[in-house]
Amino acid sequence: MLAKYGPQLVNLLAAALLLLSFAMLTQRRILSLINLFAAQGFVLFLATALVAWLTGQHHLYGSAALTLALKVIALPWILHRLIRRLNVKWDVETLINIPSTMLVGIVLVILAFNLALPISSLAGTVTKATLGIALASVLLSFLMMITRSKAVPQVIGFLSMENGLFFAATGAVYGMPMVIEFGVALDVLVGALILGIFVFEIRERFDSVDTRHLERLKER
Amino acid sequence: MIPEVALLLATPLLGGITLALLGHRERAAELNVVFSTLTFLAAAALVARIVADGPVTDAGEQFFVDSLNVFLVALTAFVAMTTALFSRPYMRIERDHGRVTDGGMRLYHSMYQLFSFAMLLVLTTNSLGVMWVAMEAATLTTVMLVALYRTHASLEAAWKYFILCGVGIAQALLGTILVYFAAEKILGAGAGSLLWTHLDAVKSQLEPTVMSIAFVFLLIGYGTKVGLVPLHNWLPDAHAEGPTPVSAVLSGLLLNVALYALVRCKVITDGALERPFASALLMGFGLTSVAVAALFLSRQRDIKRMFAYSSIEHMGLVTFAFGMGGPVASFAGLLHMTMHSLTKSAIFFTVGHAAQKAGTQNMDDIRGLVRINPTVGWGLMLGTLAILGMPPFGVFASEFLILTTAISLQPWAAPILLLSLGIAFASIFGKVQPMVYGDTVAKRLPHPPALIPVFTHLALVLMLGLYMPPYLANWYRMAARLIG
Numbered sequence: 171m172l173a174k175y176g177p178q179l180v181n182l183l184a185a186a187l188l189l190l191s192f193a194m195l196t197q198r199r200i201l202s203l204i205n206l207f208a209a210q211g212f213v214l215f216l217a218t219a220l221v222a223w224l225t226g227q228h229h230l231y232g233s234a235a236l237t238l239a240l241k242v243i244a245l246p247w248i249l250h251r252l253i254r255r256l257n258v259k260w261d262v263e264t265l266i267n268i269p270s271t272m273l274v275g276i277v278l279v280i281l282a283f284n285l286a287l288p289i290s291s292l293a294g295t296v297t298k299a300t301l302g303i304a305l306a307s308v309l310l311s312f313l314m315m316i317t318r319s320k321a322v323p324q325v326i327g328f329l330s331m332e333n334g335l336f337f338a339a340t341g342a343v344y345g346m347p348m349v350i351e352f353g354v355a356l357d358v359l360v361g362a363l364i365l366g367i368f369v370f371e372i373r374e375r376f377d378s379v380d381t382r383h384l385e386r387l388k389e390r
Numbered sequence: 391m392i393p394e395v396a397l398l399l400a401t402p403l404l405g406g407i408t409l410a411l412l413g414h415r416e417r418a419a420e421l422n423v424v425f426s427t428l429t430f431l432a433a434a435a436l437v438a439r440i441v442a443d444g445p446v447t448d449a450g451e452q453f454f455v456d457s458l459n460v461f462l463v464a465l466t467a468f469v470a471m472t473t474a475l476f477s478r479p480y481m482r483i484e485r486d487h488g489r490v491t492d493g494g495m496r497l498y499h500s501m502y503q504l505f506s507f508a509m510l511l512v513l514t515t516n517s518l519g520v521m522w523v524a525m526e527a528a529t530l531t532t533v534m535l536v537a538l539y540r541t542h543a544s545l546e547a548a549w550k551y552f553i554l555c556g557v558g559i560a561q562a563l564l565g566t567i568l569v570y571f572a573a574e575k576i577l578g579a580g581a582g583s584l585l586w587t588h589l590d591a592v593k594s595q596l597e598p599t600v601m602s603i604a605f606v607f608l609l610i611g612y613g614t615k616v617g618l619v620p621l622h623n624w625l626p627d628a629h630a631e632g633p634t635p636v637s638a639v640l641s642g643l644l645l646n647v648a649l650y651a652l653v654r655c656k657v658i659t660d661g662a663l664e665r666p667f668a669s670a671l672l673m674g675f676g677l678t679s680v681a682v683a684a685l686f687l688s689r690q691r692d693i694k695r696m697f698a699y700s701s702i703e704h705m706g707l708v709t710f711a712f713g714m715g716g717p718v719a720s721f722a723g724l725l726h727m728t729m730h731s732l733t734k735s736a737i738f739f740t741v742g743h744a745a746q747k748a749g750t751q752n753m754d755d756i757r758g759l760v761r762i763n764p765t766v767g768w769g770l771m772l773g774t775l776a777i778l779g780m781p782p783f784g785v786f787a788s789e790f791l792i793l794t795t796a797i798s799l800q801p802w803a804a805p806i807l808l809l810s811l812g813i814a815f816a817s818i819f820g821k822v823q824p825m826v827y828g829d830t831v832a833k834r835l836p837h838p839p840a841l842i843p844v845f846t847h848l849a850l851v852l853m854l855g856l857y858m859p860p861y862l863a864n865w866y867r868m869a870a871r872l873i874g
Binding site for chain 1: 630
C-alpha cells in the first residue's frame, strides 16, 4: 500500500514544503516564523525517512535523524531561547509589501521549475519530480532574507535555505554521502550559534536588532 | 597516512585547541608563532616529498596532493607563519591601546590557528564535499576575527561577511550536489563519487548540461569568497574593519584558497563540456572585477579599504588568466597568485603599523611615515610599487605575462586590462606618496614594529622578479599543465 503510494506521498510532502516556504515568506510574527521553520524541518524529516524506506537507502535514515535532531529540535530551541532573551516578539516588518513578495515568489517558483527540468529529466530517482520544489524553496528563502530587515528572520531564512538544499540532495541523488552531511550539519549548527552571539552583540551595540542600522559601511 | 600531511593538519588543529585554553596568557603570541612555524616545516617537508615522488593520494584517497596544491600549501603555511610573527607585536600594541580584551586575544589566537587548519584542509582534501565543509569552516572562524574589536563598524562588517558568504557558499553546496548527481551515474553512489581524482578520471563522461549548471552555482558560491565583482561587497568591509593580521591572511590566503577550489571545479567542467563555457565565465567575471575595482580605487579614503579593492583587482586578473587557459596564461596566473599573496600581506603589515601610529585608517590623516619611522615608510612605498607592477618586482613579470597572453589570445580584453591597470596605478600611487613623505607630528610606536616579515616578503618578490630558479619555474609549469 505504502510502497504503491509512496512516490505520490513524497510529492505531497514536497508540496507541503513549498507551501511552508510561502507561509514563511508571508509570516509577520517572529514566533510563528520559528514554528513554521520547525514544521518545515519536520516535513523534511518525514520526506527523507519515507524516501529511505521506499528505496532501501539506509544511510538516508541517518540523514533523517540528523534533520530531526538539528532542524526540528536543536535550532528551533536555540531560536526560541534567543528571542526570549532578546525579548522580541514584535511583528516583523518586510521591506516590500507582502502581496508583491508573493508575486515575486511565484515568478521564482516558475524559474526554479524551468531550471530543474533538464536535471530532473536525467535523474533516475523516484523522487525526481521534487527537485524543482527543492530549488524553489532555496530561492524563496533567498527572497525572504532579502525582504526582511530584522536579524533573526534573516537567520531563519539562511537556515531554511539549508533545508531546501538538503531536500534537493535527497530528491536528486538520495542524499549526499553521510560524512558530508555530517560536516554540513556541523557547519550549520556552529553558524547558527555564532549568528546567535552576533544578534546579541548587535542588540547591545545598537539597542535594536534591525539590520537597517548596519548600513554605514558603503561607498560614498 | 603520510606523516607530512598528518602533521600539516594536526599542528594547527592542536594549536587551535591549545590556544583556546591559553590564548590570553602573556606568551600566547609566541606559542602562536611556534605552531605556525611547525605547520610551515610540515608543509616544507611535504613539498620535498612531492618534488621527489610526484602526486600522492593518502588515507584511502581522502587526501590528494599534486604540484598545483602543494605550491599553495607551501605559500599558505609560509604567509600564515610570517603573519603570526607580525601579529605578535601588533596585537600587543592593540591590547595596550585597549582595543582588544584578554578574552579577545584568546579568541584571536585560537581562531587564527583554526583558520589555518581550515584552509589547509581545503587545499589537501580530495573530496569536493569536504572541500565545501572546510571552506565554510574557514568563513566561520574568520567571522569572529573580523568582529574582534566589537565596534559598530566591525560588527556590521562581520554580519555582512557572514550573511553574504554564508548565502554564497550555500550556492556552492548546491553546485556540489549537482556534481555528485552527475558523478553518481558513472561512479555509483557513495563518498568515492565526490573524490576529485575519480571525477578527473571520468570527467569526459559526465553529463554536460548538469555540469554546466553545477559550475554556475560553484562559481557564484566560491566566487563570492574570491571577491569577484559583483559578489565582492563583503570584502572591503571585512578587510577594513578586522584586525590587520586578519586582513593580511584574508587577502593573501583565503582568496587564493577559494580560487583554488574554483579552479579544481573548472578542470572537471572543462573535461565534461568540451566547449569553453567555464573559461568564458571566468574571463567575464575576472575582467569585470579588474575594471570595477580599478574605478573604485580612486574613491577610497580608508587605507585598508583601498588595498582591499586592490585585492579584488588582482584576484580578477588571476581569474581572467585562468579563464584564458593554456600553459602560459595558467603559469602567469599561478605566479601572480604567489606574488599578490606575498606583496599584499607585506603591504597590510606596514599599513597596520602606519594606522596604529596615526591612530586612524583615514589616508588624509596619515602623513610623513618616512620621517618618524623610516622602515615602515619605505616598506609601504616599496610594497606599493611592487603591487602596482613596477619592475623589477615579480608582480611585473606575472602581469606582463598575463597582458601579453591576453594580446595574443583575447585581443579585445587587452585595452580594458591596460586601462584598468593604469587607473589603479594613478589612484594608489597618488594616495600613498603623501602618506609616506610629507610632515607629521605623530610619535613613534611604544613597541618596535615587526618588519622582518615585510622585508622578507618584499625580498622574495624582488628575487622572483629578477631571477626564477629553474626548479621553481618547472614546478609552476607542471601546476599550470594541471589547470589546462
